[in-house]
Amino acid sequence: MLKKSRGVEEVSDEAINTSRRILVLREQHRDLINSSLGSSATSGMRLLEYLYEQPIVNIRLVEKRLKSSFVTANKLVEQFVKLEILRETTGGQRNRRYSYEPYLMLFESSVTSHPGE
Numbered sequence: 308m309l310k311k312s313r314g315v316e317e318v319s320d321e322a323i324n325t326s327r328r329i330l331v332l333r334e335q336h337r338d339l340i341n342s343s344l345g346s347s348a349t350s351g352m353r354l355l356e357y358l359y360e361q362p363i364v365n366i367r368l369v370e371k372r373l374k375s376s377f378v379t380a381n382k383l384v385e386q387f388v389k390l391e392i393l394r395e396t397t398g399g400q401r402n403r404r405y406s407y408e409p410y411l412m413l414f415e416s417s418v419t420s421h422p423g424e
Contacts, residue, residue, distance in 0.1 A: 328413050333359070336409075339390055350375065350383055355392070362407040363396075 333355070340351040350373055357372050358364070370380035384405055387393040393405040 325413055329359075329410070332409055332413065336392055339392070343390055344386060347383060347386065350379070351386070354383055354387065358393075358407040358410065362410050363404055364393075364407075365402065365404050 336355055337352065340355060341348050344351045353373055354369060357369070361368065361372075364384075366377060366381050366384055369375075369384055370377050373380060373383070375383075384393060388395060388405065392407065392409065394408045395403050396406050397403045
């Protein structure tokens with residue numbers, strides 16, 4: 308029983324640490340968007356919040372979520388790529404997907420810190 312309690316405690320601690328890292332990341336990216344995107348910052352904030360719900364997107368999803376034109380959504384995604392918030396994952400010219408790598412890596416690091424469990 309003691310071993311199970313220790314396991315639950317470790318999982319709880321890891322969840323708390325991951326939550327803290329998410330909050331820090333969110334604040335860093337909010338600051339980056341506010342300081343870098345000028346008049347697009349409001350849309351950038353809306354996209355950032357969406358990425359916490361949907362960390363893998365394409366331009367059409369962003370367009371739909373932000374209720375913007377394809378051109379506007381594409382420009383915003385390109386800005387996020389330049390800021391290293393998003394990373395293009397398909398390597399193609401069409402139907403490209405983008406992932407919110409810094410966010411996804413937080414979960415990968417928590418899984419890889421306990422291999423074999």
